[in-house]
Amino acid sequence: MTLLVKGGRVINPAMQQDEICDILIENGKIKEVGVNLTADNAEDVFDASGLVVAPGFIDMHVHLRQPGQSGKETIETGTKAAAAGGITRVATMPNTKPVIDSAIIVDGLKYKIEREAKVKVEIIGAISKGQKGQELSAMGAMAKEGVVAFSDDGHYVENSDFMRKAMEYASMFHKIIIDHCEDDNLIEGGNMHEGVVSNELGMKGRPAVAEDIAVARDIFLAEATGTPVHIAHISTKNAVDLVRQAKKRGVKVTAEVTPQHLIFTDEALRTFETRYKMNPPIRSDIHRDACVEGLVDGTIDAVVTDHAPHEWEEKDQEFNLAPSGFVGLETSVGAMLTHLYHTGIIDLMTMVNVMSTAQAKILGLDAGVIAPGKDADLTILDLDKEWTVDSSKFYSKGKSTPFDEMIFKGKAAAAIVNGKFVMKNGEVL
Amino acid sequence: MVNIQGKSLLGLQGVPREEIELILRVAKKMKAVVKSDNKKLSLLKGKSVVNMFWEPSTRTRGSFEMAAKYLGADVINFTPRGSSIQKGESFRDTLLTVTAMGVDAIVMRQKQEGSPSFAQRCVDPIIINAGDGAHEHPTQGLLDMFTIQEVKGRIEGLKVVIVGDIDHGRVARSNIYGLKTMGADVHLVGPRTLLQPELEAMGVTVHYDLKEALKDADVINVLRIQKERQGIGFFPSAGEYNSLFGIKKDRLKWAKDDVLVLHPGPMNRGIEIDSDVCYSEHSSIQEQVMNGVSVRMAVLYLTIMGGDDVDITR
Numbered sequence: 203m204t205l206l207v208k209g210g211r212v213i214n215p216a217m218q219q220d221e222i223c224d225i226l227i228e229n230g231k232i233k234e235v236g237v238n239l240t241a242d243n244a245e246d247v248f249d250a251s252g253l254v255v256a257p258g259f260i261d262m263h264v265h266l267r268q269p270g271q272s273g274k275e276t277i278e279t280g281t282k283a284a285a286a287g288g289i290t291r292v293a294t295m296p297n298t299k300p301v302i303d304s305a306i307i308v309d310g311l312k313y314k315i316e317r318e319a320k321v322k323v324e325i326i327g328a329i330s331k332g333q334k335g336q337e338l339s340a341m342g343a344m345a346k347e348g349v350v351a352f353s354d355d356g357h358y359v360e361n362s363d364f365m366r367k368a369m370e371y372a373s374m375f376h377k378i379i380i381d382h383c384e385d386d387n388l389i390e391g392g393n394m395h396e397g398v399v400s401n402e403l404g405m406k407g408r409p410a411v412a413e414d415i416a417v418a419r420d421i422f423l424a425e426a427t428g429t430p431v432h433i434a435h436i437s438t439k440n441a442v443d444l445v446r447q448a449k450k451r452g453v454k455v456t457a458e459v460t461p462q463h464l465i466f467t468d469e470a471l472r473t474f475e476t477r478y479k480m481n482p483p484i485r486s487d488i489h490r491d492a493c494v495e496g497l498v499d500g501t502i503d504a505v506v507t508d509h510a511p512h513e514w515e516e517k518d519q520e521f522n523l524a525p526s527g528f529v530g531l532e533t534s535v536g537a538m539l540t541h542l543y544h545t546g547i548i549d550l551m552t553m554v555n556v557m558s559t560a561q562a563k564i565l566g567l568d569a570g571v572i573a574p575g576k577d578a579d580l581t582i583l584d585l586d587k588e589w590t591v592d593s594s595k596f597y598s599k600g601k602s603t604p605f606d607e608m609i610f611k612g613k614a615a616a617a618i619v620n621g622k623f624v625m626k627n628g629e630v631l
Numbered sequence: 632m633v634n635i636q637g638k639s640l641l642g643l644q645g646v647p648r649e650e651i652e653l654i655l656r657v658a659k660k661m662k663a664v665v666k667s668d669n670k671k672l673s674l675l676k677g678k679s680v681v682n683m684f685w686e687p688s689t690r691t692r693g694s695f696e697m698a699a700k701y702l703g704a705d706v707i708n709f710t711p712r713g714s715s716i717q718k719g720e721s722f723r724d725t726l727l728t729v730t731a732m733g734v735d736a737i738v739m740r741q742k743q744e745g746s747p748s749f750a751q752r753c754v755d756p757i758i759i760n761a762g763d764g765a766h767e768h769p770t771q772g773l774l775d776m777f778t779i780q781e782v783k784g785r786i787e788g789l790k791v792v793i794v795g796d797i798d799h800g801r802v803a804r805s806n807i808y809g810l811k812t813m814g815a816d817v818h819l820v821g822p823r824t825l826l827q828p829e830l831e832a833m834g835v836t837v838h839y840d841l842k843e844a845l846k847d848a849d850v851i852n853v854l855r856i857q858k859e860r861q862g863i864g865f866f867p868s869a870g871e872y873n874s875l876f877g878i879k880k881d882r883l884k885w886a887k888d889d890v891l892v893l894h895p896g897p898m899n900r901g902i903e904i905d906s907d908v909c910y911s912e913h914s915s916i917q918e919q920v921m922n923g924v925s926v927r928m929a930v931l932y933l934t935i936m937g938g939d940d941v942d943i944t945r
Contacts (some may be wrong), residue, residue, distance in 0.1 A: 397829060398829050400825070401744070401798075401827055401829050401830050402644065403766055404766035404798075404801060405765070405766070406765075474745025474749060519742070520722060520723070520751070521743065521744065522745075523743060610677050
């Protein structure tokens with residue numbers, strides 16, 4: 203099994219490499235990276251000239267909804283969506299039914315992944331039993347089964363003493379804690395960012411200060427215990443500043459942001475369309491701009507989608523009643539290339555880093571690098587391909603997205619997992 | 632020529648001045664009908680209006696029903712109790728069902744902000760918002776402006792003070808949008824917990840001191856205070872609310888001598904407004920109710936039939 207990816211512009215942040223070269227793959231592993239490499243058979247050559255070749259993109263924050271919510275998404279449909287979007291590895295969140303909080307559930311899920319997944323799937327275990335924030339989940343047993351992190355995503359871990367113990371306990375297994383940072387009391391009943399727009403619409407808000415307080419608490423706990431914490435979907439100016447200062451002090455804190463928080467503002471919510479509803483909410487321009495700044499200066503480490511599919515009937519309700527979240531796996535590359543790269547805000551090296559290399563590092567994965575001996579997971583980008591988002595064509599079961607009908611410039615042209623194409627020209631293979 | 636035929640009335644935010652003036656002008660003619668011996672017109676004969684009220688309402692629903700009947704339309708009232716909603720039918724399907732019966736306009740009140748926008752995306756009939764959560768209550772805003780214009784002869788340049796729970800107030804928001812468009816000087820006053828300073832972005836002045844707010848006021852619009860909000864952090868007690876923000880006879884002297892007092896009802900006398908004010912010569916609270924029917928007649932007629940005037944001799 204040989205594949206030669208020839209003549210592409212290789213962007214490889216781990217080595218600060220940006221050059222035209224060939225990648226020779228054998229038996230699922232990268233064998234050689236260099237110029238003028240040859241393959242024995244012509245049919246084993248993929249002409250990547252004019253395209254960008256990057257280490258396989260990772261999305262460490264997705265909801266594949268299994269077990270228990272296969273009406274929203276399955277391992278099969280979710281990973282097909284990932285492949286279609288050029289994402290070669292995802293980490294799935296544990297807010298399922300039942301919650302992923304024990305080894306046997308992890309084990310069952312791994313079995314399903316083995317049979318059905320199109321791309322690599324990592325599992326994130328819950329911090330607490332049932333995500334109730336009271337008793338520790340079976341962290342040790344789940345770590346043994348290979349979970350990559352722990353999170354009660356969807357809920358903030360309200361009790362500070364419990365959070366401290368969770369961080370300390372998880373650190374024994376060298377696993378990070380990922381926290382959804384919004385203080386429950388401050389956001390109760392709120393469905394959008396609190397600010398000028400929510401006031402004009404008469405909507406109860408979820409204020410930025412709810413996130414600021416939660417992020418500050420987690421940073422101070424990480425500092426006090428010396429253990430790492432990862433801030434999920436950061437979205438406020440103060441939270442970005444807090445992470446920036448903490449990093450300067452040497453606190454083990456990392457942060458991720460979603461394309462939607464980098465692109466949209468709460469002005470979009472004036473029509474009450476549920477496809478803009480998510481938690482934390484899409485915020486005002488000062489917060490959006492602060493997130494962009496944080497991404498540019500390296501305060502924010504990763505760009506993730508928070509891919510959160512729901513059934514059509516669930517999103518087809520009045521704004522307050524519809525569930526939060528929307529799909530993102532099939533639009534993240536296009537959104538980032540169009541709104542962050544082509545606008546000159548970030549360069550390609552940064553984009554590949556935040557969508558691949560840095561995420562591998564946060565999760566401690568041997569991935570995100572193009573080098574001999576590594577798994578041949580590659581994402582191939584066509585920077586100038588213009589296309590229109592059409593949610594009806596999504597592989598994902600979820601069709602709700604604020605990006606629907608938007609025109610993008612740039613797309614994932616192909617995705618390779620373990621040396622095999624899983625997607626070419628948008629077709630999942 | 633201004634014409635709002637076929638247009639839904641989701642709120643007063645963004646409604647142009649000419650359209651508001653048209654509605655107020657036609658409402659004046661409708662009021663003559665309401666006050667006359669024979670109130671029945673045939674302007675909407677052959678048209679049908681459905682009242683869909685998901686929240687309890689006596690005056691608004693009754694007012695819309697009267698308005699439609701005076702105009703000669705057929706009206707049905709649709710309530711969730713005993714309907715398919717209770718059997719789990721979705722909002723979209725309920726709207727489609729009602730639409731398939733051939734209605735021309737849907738008057739709706741819903742607990743959720745933005746429900747009328749959702750309804751408009753689902754079905755074709757004209758949607759008239761009769762109150763959506765804390766968002767808007769446009770016909771209340773219009774009838775308040777109608778009353779102000781009737782008493783004061785104008786709206787432009789008047790200082791209007793809205794008192795009370797602004798954050799949860801759909802009446803407040805519709806008043807703010809309409810009054811700003813018509814050129815009034817709008818001031819808000821209430822407890823800090825029920826009135827966010829960010830509202831100044833809407834071009835209004837925010838106060839937390841009643842005396843300061845009422846200075847030189849031409850109109851005081853008193854909002855209903857929901858008793859459920861006391862003791863859960865918004866304010867300690869109804870008594871304390873009354874002592875800080877209650878509209879009392881001896882406080883009217885802080886405003887202009889001929890100050891007009893409005894209240895959308897239902898009133899909590901002794902809390903947000905004292906009895907000696909609501910039955911005084913300053914109050915037009917009962918007149919507001921009659922004006923409500925007139926304004927709703929104008930809105931139903933103009934959105935269904937169009938035109939820039941009405942001939943009530945027909």
